[in-house]
Amino acid sequence: MIEKIKEIIENRVLIIDGAMGTQLQIADIKNESWQYEGKDLEGCNELLNLTAPNILEGIHDAYAIAGADLITTNTFGSMPWVLEEYGIAKTSYELSKLGAQLVKKSCEKFSTKEKPRFVLGSIGPGTKLPSLGHITYDEMFEGYKIMAQGLVDGGCDIFLLETCQDPLQIKAALHALKEVSPQTPIMVSVTIELSGTMLIGTDAMTIAAIMAPFNILSLGFNCGTGPKQVHKHVKALSEVCRFPISVHSNAGLPQNRGGVTYYPMQPKEFTELSIEFLEFNGVSFLGGCCGTTPAHIEALAKEASKIKPKKPSGFLKASLASLFNVVPLKQDPAPLLIGERSNATGSKAFRELLKANDYEGTLSVGQQQVRAGAHVIDVSVGFAGRDEREDMNKVVSLYSQKVALPLMPDSTQLPALEEALKQIGGRPIINSVNLEDGEEKFDAVCNLAKKFGAALVCLVIDEVGMAKTKNRKLEVAERIYDLCVNRHGFNPDDLVFDMLTFTIGSGDDEYRTAGMETLEAIREFQLRHPEVGTTLGLSNISFGLSINARIYLNSIYLDHCVKAGLTSAIVNVKHILPLNKISDEDRKACDNLIFNNHEN
Ligand code: HCS
Known part of the structure; x- marks a missing residue:
């Protein structure tokens, strides 16, 4: 699989689909779809893989029709320690597997020889940071293994570790994914806050140094801010990163409108700003995160198809790193x-x-x-x-x-x-x-x-x-x-x-x-x-x-x-x-x- 993906990005940009969470917020979800074993679990999006598969299929199909190559599973929070917040940790494997199966169905429907579609297994961080002692490496590792097994059994082609806030979480996840399915390629995508670093304090250069020894398909950014704010971090990453780079930003910087989160950027502006990333060497995957819709992905896919990605050329001398700094060994x-x-x-x-x-x-x-x-x-x-x-x-x-x-x-x-x-x-x-x-x-x-x-x-x-x-x-x-x-x-x-x-x-x-x-x-x-x-x-x-x-x-x-x-x-x-x-x-x-x- 990894060779196939690498071959494609030699010639064209691969398009990741858009948001899932914000699409579900506007979907017509029946009350009964939030019920599980007699409990109301409203907000547990992953449950919908079981209770409302048609809604998910609709979203996946819409993104595939819009031109996405990589269709993301609705499994961002299907790790046991996140599902436990709803008292359903035991469903981690099942919900992950169902999530992958649903995407696989869409991929099979829309794949052609020229444009194959891939099941991208979304794996989020949850809300606990291991570097701050909120959760142990071991608990994360064990949980990610269960989830990864579900994704693989459901037909996942590529893992996507997304919205990462803490490099230690990434390591626990990488180890789990490699153990479950060593051959499945892994994309790693971190979130840079307005402060210019990940939540734990790690910036673009430091995450590149920490990830450099690992065997991953790509490194990049998603969520947090919008394409305008992430621009300088993509540039910084491109200079030091030896992997292909992915960017799927939010539809602009989120705003609070009367207690509701609103993403202001329309498809045209989102596309213009996202396309600018292709100036930087290595940027090979583009897509959308919170607030983006099939219309954003359609506009993006159309423009991106006109541009050939540049090969990664980033270089970093052998270095050590803390969470906050890079220190060259020499x-x-x-x-x-x-x-x-x-x-x-x-x-x-x-x-x-x-x-x-x-x-x-x-x-x-x-x-x-x-x-x-x-x-x-x-x-x-x-x-x-x-x-x-x-x-x-x-x-x-x-x-x-x-x-x-x-x-x-x-x-x-x-x-x-x-x-x-x-x-x-x-x-x-x-x-x-x-x-x-x-x-x-x-x-x-x-x-x-x-x-x-x-x-x-x-x-x-x-x-x-x-x-x-x-x-x-x-x-x-x-x-x-x-x-x-x-x-x-x-x-x-x-x-x-x-x-x-x-x-x-x-x-x-x-x-x-x-x-x-x-x-x-x-x-x-x-x-x-x-x-x-x-x-x-x-x-x-x-x-x-x-x-x-x-x-x-x-x-x-x-x-x-x-x-x-x-x-x-x-x-x-x-x-x-x-x-x-x-x-x-x-x-x-x-x-x-x-x-x-x-x-x-
Ligand atoms: N794939 C997830 C990412 C949230 S940051 C979603 O909801 O779109």
């Missing part, structure tokens, strides 16, 4: 600074807050790092005697809502990592994958990262142990690179290799050359694979020294590493000094340690 100037203080083993203050179950308090540790200039926040909550999964859930959900930077969930435990990923609406980076426990666990972490669209830190540890010399580091890094790229299909840009460093501050003979081994491994690996990133838990280099000595040594070692090609570092951001703040004498002392220029 900063210019390097390095990307990853704050290390939200760490139960590395920070006593953070640990004490966790032990006291003061999750709000742990948030302040994250926010201090934002103020200190971090680009990403590492979150590591594992600590003996505590439930890591539970702590990950609590800390990461708060950070995800309230820290404006991307997150790096950090754990050796798969369930804790997975729990973190289920709380993150943005695009995270996992810390980390390694080969210490063999390839089975390695594969499991990679699968998790792929599923949630996360980037990945690759740590140079294998079954033998931590790689200490340059050659061992390179050997393990090459093996991990090969597995990630060739077995798991990672884009090398999304991989960040942690070359590991050991303390040179202890005076221990074994580690005297540790700084140099790591430095040279970074240099060589970045030369061999310029597209990947590298990172380092910088503080290890100075373990055992006084706090001042640590600050100097860390800052100077970081400078050497960056010159060797290091692209990021996991650091206490407050403790990184600019070189001009370090005297020549201190600098020399640090260099002697790093380069092992000992007098003995």
